[in-house]
Amino acid sequence: MFLRKLVVMAMTTALVSASDWSGAVNQDWSNAGNWSAGVPSPPVDARFNAIGGGSPNTINLDTPGSALSIIFNSFDNPQYIITPTVPANTLEINDKISFTDGGAHTINAALIYGGGSLVIQGIGVASNLTLTGDNTAVIGGMTINDVLLSISDDIQLGTPNTPVKMTGAGISGLNPTSSFALNRNIELGTTATSIIDIVNAGVTLTTNGSITETVGGAPLTKHGNGTLFINAPTTFTGLLTISEGIYSAATNTQLGGGPTLVLRGATLQARDSFSTNKELRLDPIPLVPNIEVLTGKSLTLTGTVADNAGAAQLNKTGGGTLLLNGINTYSGPTNVQEGILSVNSALPSIVNIAAGARLKGIGSTGAVTNDGIIAPGNSIGSMTVASYTHNAGATFELEINAAGAGDVLNVTNGATLNGGTLSVLATPGVYIPGTLYSFLVTGTGLTGTFGTVIENAPGDVQVNYLPLGAPTFAQLEILGAFIVAPNVGTLSGNARSVQNYLFSITPFPTDNPDFLNVITALLALSPEDYKKGLINLSPAQFGALAQQNLQKSITFSDPYVSSVEQRMWCDRCALLSPDKPKSCPTEAGQTTMWGTAIGQWLFQDSVEGQYGYRDSIYGISIGATHLFRNNLMLSGGFGYSYASLDWKQGKGEANTNTLYIAPSIGYSELNYFVNLLLQGGFNWHDVDRKIRYTGVSRTAHNTHMSYDLLARVDGGYKFRLLTSKTNRNMLFCYEIQ
Template structure:
């Protein structure tokens, strides 16, 4: 029980005075205090003649305070001394001592928040701390009874307990340093807190109730016992050798660290909790007497370590919860089991004898010998790993169970091949880590996934890998079949698979996986199940590959093993996924999907059949010496290459109809008597038809086959392309041309050719020719003879197309049999050249005679007429010059070819050049279309177009001068400012003229640079013109007169321009470079403005023309003076407002363009160009506007107007051939009579004397679009 403190209504303080007289040292005597009376508050002590004090009364007060400089006091309590305030406060440097000597009599008590301060207390009676009282930093020796009650604390005291010390309720030992040689008990929920406790001698330290060792540091030299529900908390406990620490009842070691050098016992329902247990050599930690907190034989410890002994009894001990990595080198014994949890590693190195087995549920258990796992029992992996170190332990014969969380083996040493001989069972996954090798030899039936994260997982027997397991092999790791056949659920990862001579079957779980590693060995691979197995590594295994189910897909080029024979079962798929692959061979009845990839098969030289379908846009290549037979309905559209051996058809239509086939030298394409269709055929190998027919050409490409086609079957040419046969073929079936061109430059002498909708050509030999309506025979390759070992027949609507030249050479058909002509037309394609007035050509000979006639003959020549003569054994063509003229020269009804004005003039001149002139000879052998195109090129039209270029240049120069004269419409510093005026309209008075300030200077230097691009459309006679002009004009002017209202300015300017122009349709281009000199003047009166000038431009036009007609070609060049004289004037009237002005204006410009003569150099088509003058003019009506933008000296200006042209608006030139005498006039497209002109610009008045500006201008007419950019600078002074 506790005693309530005795207090008065008002606490009284007093100071000790005492005396050496009898009774002068008694604390309970009031006269020994000043003021008189025993204090109820604080008793103060200073210096006194009485320092040995006693207390015989029942004294209750707040506390004793020893002042600074106080004497050394010794206070002996012979009754009751109770502190309820601050307790003992020692402000002196002296040691103040208290004795509580007599058991049953002396009671010294600290209540409420009182402290023992730093007093030295010797207790032989009762020493109590209550409430929140503290022992402070006192030094206490207890030889009787000491109690800490309520929430009191031992503070930082030094306590030597020799008899009985108790902590009740929520009291704690604080940070005290306690030596216990008696009995010390922590009751209720009390705690050892952060104290340091040492049990010595016969000392007994107990924790009862729900007390805790807290964070204390405890050294046990005798007995330490935890009872009831107490806990070791987070204490650090050291149990000395030969001593005992016991956990009884339901107590727990909590999170303590217990270093056991003696005996550590867990009894009844006690457990190690999450404590760190270190049992050193000679120490024993015994769990055998506890049945665990749930009475089920399951105990725990955060971790175990050390060289001492652990006794499990029949219990299951779970360790590792604190995630520490520890080493147990001692012996773990008992019939119980060990469970490892947490993330740390438990290393077992002792010869353990526990027999209940080991479960690794977290982290790792590391061993180097089998005995480390105890005398027997299974190994269960349920979230943890068994680590094997060193190379001594090479085999594990225990049963291994993989729990739902799975587990693994970490074979740390690269030199260790560690074998698990018993089956692995359970639902969990298996992982393999470490640099060493894990060998599985049992018939493993676990169903979880398998991960090879490092080192090697090796099979020790057939079927050692679980057939239900999904296997992942990480990069750098290896799965080794060691030559044993294995089945797994699936395969993924990027490591290595070594088959040896074994076969790996994967995919039975139906999942889709990707393996990016390499599979090597002489063994094979089987893909089973419904999923997709993707190979993306570089695989080099040489055994067979069987796709028994689902899809085997390539994930990279070359991922499929080039040394493997592939079999794709019915319903299964081999998918190249668009990636090129090579395999040893292909067989089966499944599907092959190429995507855009190429499959190369046959390199192993074996003969196989594939009856499945190959599809995709990719290609197929047959390599090697064997025969590859296709029996399915293949639809792939990429190329087929027979590079070696034989590609054979096993059914009608087995060859992909959309594939272009190439048969290499020495290779064979074998139809085996089945009709086949291919997109095209090329190469130099052999085609064996058997009795089948090969159709080729459907893709419209042009190919050549120089090999041999043999058999009794036939050949059909389809499509729009050209198929050339240059080899000697012996097939005897029919040849049919259903489209495109068949060129026979070799021999198909045993096959008659039927020409339906296509063309037969070439210089080889055919077995016969039948040309149906719509068919064409065109012998030769250019000019040549087609030989026929048989008969020739032309049906109505057929065509015999032949080429001839001026030398008398022409195409011919030379037949050994009969030529039957039932109609048809002969089409003559004549080459360019100088043809005689009449030239004859033998176009057909038939040793068996000629029967019938061709129905007609036509020619591509406009000026030569063909005729046919049918003889007994031949047909002869004669070409005779007709009366069709080049142009309209001579009048009358004679037909002519030229259709435009320019064509007509030059055609007349060309025809008069006569036979022997290259231009004439070329034109006379041309078609009408070729002749007209030739007339356009010969005309020299670009000479006329040069006039339009000069006119365009003159506009830019003229606008530069007028722009300078015009100046600004608004009155600003340095500008041309007209006078202002005001009008009194109501009184009808005239305007009052007010001269503006004189803001500009007398002299001005200015310059304008410009660039322009113009396009003029053709007019049906002349072609389009494109012009690009660049240049600059600079000038200087001065004011001759300025009255304020009127002024006069004169100036001079000069410039340079260069224009590059093209007449693309006439293969002509030119350059005009000109210099310009101008004088100008401008007058102002009020708002009226009149500006004008005269300019002269002197330039040279360099022209290059190309003439290309059939085989004729000239490049012609000329130089020609081009001068322009122009005069211009502009009148305007300005309306000015505060920051805005408008000006209507009228402008006129008169031009005379003088073009000098020129003689072209460069060939027979060269022209002579006469000099001439052309006069024209332009008027423009328009409106200008100008506005100042805000307060800045920045001005926007614009113009819009209508320009009208008059005079010689159609540029022309008078030409004639240098080699002839007939003149020819040529015209360019007319310069627009009406055009919209517009301009927009900005001027910035940099200073009073300087203005810079930029502007865009355009002239848009019916044919011409002329755009220009201009930059201007004016400097006044």
């Protein structure tokens, strides 16, 4: 009897393991009449079947709800929407959310789950669940198995920093419906298909967490027209497929850990400069693959770029540079729509250059049609193309140097010039008439000419199409000498003056080897050393001679002033006649002779663009002072000096001989004096300036004269401490001066 009751109870429990929604009474979750077995709670599942007949598919979560699992079992409409009437009405799940159909359902309530990662189990991409609530109470994050989970914010995926896992045997994925940052890891736990499907073009999902794998070889596919902005390492080792929209990466580690990347009608965006050796497969279905490199950045491909299915094209977009340095076997055209394509290996593809875009490099390509800019080489170099068409709006950039080297475009077959521009970019140097540059060389002939030739320097050039009558190559010829200076920005001071002088000499002295050697060495310097080189050529160091002359003049004027100055400081007449300090009539009319030997040594550091120097001065001065009255003196003198100046850094030396003549007039009272001096100097300079540049070591010798005129006014006042009652000493004067 007990066994029979137990079996009956077990059968009864099995029969009520799920309560089916009917909505028979209204749309409220809490109304038992809307459920087949009453309001569900664990261990009973809440199941939503295909009820049809216009029955309500919107469930009002009018009280906090719970169930063992949420099961969507509707194979057709209606699609269920569970919405709380107030935010506090949460939905607690003890097991999982599962689909047995391919429907699309929505839960707007906040979910609660404390048993690890909440599993959402579907049957493939036809199963779509949208979550909109704050699901931070889902403690272990979420696991997506064979279902597409649509979200609009990171908090809808569970507690912050918990992973979102994709582990289904079919197609599992995320569908961001608005732009947000995913601040958690994505774990790929299957070798089946895991996708991130960003449907809307204006939506960007930023992954701040890593995309990893828990089984080896896990793949990832980017779907939808939106942007997947990878902002952390991606270490999964399976195939990365970019099928639609934009996949934005800043480093090679953001392109997955596998060896291969498939670009299928989508855009790979390089938002920073990096290099990758991954194999890139191009798939032309449904659209042409794009590689976008942002302005100022570069993406270098060193691996193989190949067709994935059919003859694939490649569009280069963005203002940055794409460098093809690996093996390129894809068979469709390459369209350079924006920015720069640098080909440094073999590229069998034909290349179309759009207006404003640029093709460069040292590799080879198929036929090239140019409506933009072609610049063979990286700096000066050569490129080979199968054939070349230069249209009216196109530019051929020809870089040349003064040594006779220049860019070369080798054309295996023929070239057609439909006008357009030849832009000559001369690098810094001295360009000599008669220098030739063969820059466009064809195998089967050259048709047409360039419409315009422009230059970055004021040189005289012309283009020759040779041989005459049946040309196979184009040649640039220098007709007149010119100089091209480095682009160093705005110069100032001596550097600017020297450059303006050197580059304005006409006609240019090409027959002066020393001048050519110096200018050539100067122009070969780096921009910073070029500025220093200009200063090195400037005559700024001769400013030391003027400084030396001024110092000599001041030194030699001192003895002339001292005679009247000393008379005031210790006035013998004032000492002898304290009652009448101005009466010393016996000295009026007297003349005093004097002579002085002078020596001075000076060390000057570099300042204001001038070199430092060492200076030594030796000389003698003689003179006389005549006392016209007790207070008025007239002085005059002559002098000679020899000065030796030695510039630092081995820049040279100078010797100067100088004669001086100096009249002065002074007035002295008991407590003050004033003196006016006019001094003239006649200087004979003998200068050796050392000029050293690459290939040039010269001493420039110079002799010249200069003249100095010094006007000097001196004065002084003293406070006398002595009085008429103070004992006087004939040898000392006690005064404050």
